[in-house]
Amino acid sequence: MDYDLKIVGGTIVDGSGGQGYRGDLGIKDGRVVALGDAAGEAGRTIDAGGLVVCPGFVDIHTHYDAQVLWDRMLTISPWHGVTTAVMGNCGFGVAPMRPSDRQGIMKTLEKVEGMSYESLEAGLGLDWPFESFPEYLSTVQGIGTAINLAAFIGHTPVRLYVMGDDAMEREATGAEVEAMANIVREAMAAGAIGFSTSQAATHNSFDGRPIPSRLASFSELDALVGAMAESGRGIMQNTIGKTLFHDEMSELARRHGVPVTWTALLAGMSGPGSHVKHLKRTAEQRAEGLQIVPQVACRPIMFDFDFGEPFPFEMRPIFKETMQTDRHGKKAIYADDGFRQNFRADTDPSAKHMLAGWAQRAVISNAPSDPSVEERPLTEVAAEQGRDPIDLALDMSIQSDFAARFRIPLVNFDHAEVSELLADDNTVVALSDAGAHASQLCDACYSTHLLGHWSRDEGAMPLEKAVHMLTQKPADLMGLADRGLLAQGRPADVVVLDPDEVGATGLSRVHDQPAGQDRLVAQAKGIQAVIVNGTVIREDNSDAISPDGQLPGQILRGSQAA
DSSP states (O other): OOEEEEEEEEEEOOSSSOOOEEEEEEEETTEEEEEEOOOSOEEEEEEOTTOEEEEOEEEOOBOTTTGGGTOTTOTTGGGGTEEEEEEOGGGOOSOSOOGGGHHHHHHHHHHHHOOOHHHHHHHHOSOOSOOSHHHHHHHHHHHOOSSEEEEEEEHHHHHHHHHGGGGGTSOOOHHHHHHHHHHHHHHHHHTOOEEEEEOOTTOBOTTSSBOGGGGOOHHHHHHHHHHHHTTTOOEEEEEOBTTBSHHHHHHHHHHHTOOEEEEOOOTTBTBTTTHHHHHHHHHHHHHTTOOEEEEEOSSOEEEEEOTTSOGGGTTSGGGTGGGGSOHHHHHHHHHOHHHHHHHHHHTOTTSSSTTTTHHHHOEEEEOTTOGGGTTEEHHHHHHHHTOOHHHHHHHHHHHTTTOOEEEEEEEOOOHHHHHHHHHOTTOEEOOOOBTSSTTTOOOTTHHHHIIIIIIIISOSSOHHHHHHHHTHHHHHHHTOTTSSSOOTTSBOOEEEEOTTTOEEEEEEEEOOSGGGOOEEEEEEESEEEEEETTEEEEETTEESSOTTSOOOOOBEETTEEO
16 A cells, blocks of 8 residues: 555645645655645545645643543543643643652642642552653653653752752752752753743642742752753743743843743733733844743633632732631631622722632532522622622532532633734744643633634634644744644644534533543534544544554654654
């Protein structure tokens, strides 16, 4: 046979942003060997008449570090056409990690990334087959994955490994910084895609203290980014904070000649129109020759939460005490009239932060004592009962032992502002957060949402540009030299989709995580086939390979497959 697989009669959109064209695609030994004209015989042929044939999507912001160890299929990303994912974002990860710190990091991941501790412990156990970062990559490679994975070396596990509990208490000594730099060098040599960190005020450990990376001085960041840069490649990813924003990113990019990508530039993150100044600053950085790329989202950041774990509010000082107490203590705080008055004042619609007016946007998503109010606006139910919305939410929470849940669009819900973010060539579409916040949100469907909602329905960009935004653009930013483009000789990561149907369904809650824990999922529409390194892994919205068999995904060490 000339080909293992041939896809015929489709419109080829190659990921470059160029005009799509009618043609065939031939795959042999996991690579594209014919594009446009694919004469010859094939072991299998897929008829793509009326469909689009494009590169697999590259999701650069995931948190699959733990999930991959129990879910080799990396659900739900492949459902939505993702064939390559980057994990280890925001300075998090599970390696390097001493055995004595394993429970602590799982509790921190529960707190910061919304991962169920019960799932983590059931899925990972406490006897991990790795300790160092190189051992972790080798473990994942040995397990096998449905899609390709690349990983950052995360600042928090590195700091915890070197400093122990002091990592959450103080700045590092010179010797400790050098020990951390050596771990970063080791990780880059093993194939880390770069170095990630966070100084976000929302990122706190399970006991209320800042996560380790937030205690780092600028000189420590400088040393660790420098250690990454010594490899001659790599990108820094960071979640911004007051001590790590435009000025600091510019300095690091300038000193070390490395690209930087940051999380996240969102509509309304510091009030209406606040994105404009950040786009302007980014343009100035690019004009200076600095490759500093904000990550933007194409969906509202929608959180489904309970007040037992009030993650969206923990950036506000009035919630500091709730992070340092148990469920009984939280109930006492929430019952206090003084706290409620402060809560109302702090989140009044006139405030200048992303939680301003949250109650006016909230929907009651779960009400065990009265299901009739579910999926109704909090303010509407409160008005019917003659009560203040915040009083109602907190009373429902206390009375249900925090089983009551609420859903709010946190940021990125202003349609016009999001459109401006997507249209700016200096941004990159990301922030799926796949693998994290499983019971609170699901944005792993961002790729099909961009294609269906923004490109087709809204006409915000041509299909070719939308595909480019999901493929070559993020791959090039990450230094993934052989992904994100359909071209002869490249790995055959391919999506076949129906442009008239592609999109994402609404969210549903399932209980398919270890220990029977729940998560939110969205089904894909219009994704006809997903191919990874020449193997069809999804077809007609179903898995085409066994999760227990040999899987085609590869660990991308540096920029190439292992």
